[in-house]
Amino acid sequence: MSIFGKIKNAIFGGEAKAAEPAAPAAETAPAARTAISDVDVAQRLDSVPGADKLNWRDSIVDLMKLVQIDPSYENRKALAQELGNAGYSGTAEDNIGLHKRVMSEIAANGGIVPAELKD
Numbered sequence: 001m002s003i004f005g006k007i008k009n010a011i012f013g014g015e016a017k018a019a020e021p022a023a024p025a026a027e028t029a030p031a032a033r034t035a036i037s038d039v040d041v042a043q044r045l046d047s048v049p050g051a052d053k054l055n056w057r058d059s060i061v062d063l064m065k066l067v068q069i070d071p072s073y074e075n076r077k078a079l080a081q082e083l084g085n086a087g088y089s090g091t092a093e094d095n096i097g098l099h100k101r102v103m104s105e106i107a108a109n110g111g112i113v114p115a116e117l118k119d
Helices: 003-016 041-046 058-065 073-082 094-106
Strands: none
Touching: 003 041, 003 073, 003 094, 041 094, 058 073, 058 094, 073 094
16 A cells, blocks of 8 residues: 555545445435545544644654654655655655645545645
C-alpha cells in the first residue's frame, strides 16, 4: 500500500470505501449509491492518543508519527513522489509543502480539512 494510502486509511478507517448500492426494493426504482460520509479530519486526529504532544497540524513528521507511519526521509520522499513532487529534498519548505499537499489530498478524498491546513 502507498504511504498516502496508509495515511488516508488511518484517518478514514473503514469509511474510506464507498458504500455498495442498496438492493432495489420491490416495485421501486433502483436505489442511488450512498456517498461516503465526510470525516472531520482535525477532530479525528485530535482524538488520537498522543495528539496533544505532537504538532500534526503543521508538521508532516508529526502527522506521520501520529498515524504510526515511519517519518523517515525515505518515506517522506516516497510520499512526495506519490503526490507528484519528484524534487523533494527534505528541507523545511519541502516538509511544509508536503504537509499541505497531504491535507489537500485528504480533503479531495472526502475529509473535512480546515482551510489553513491545505494549499
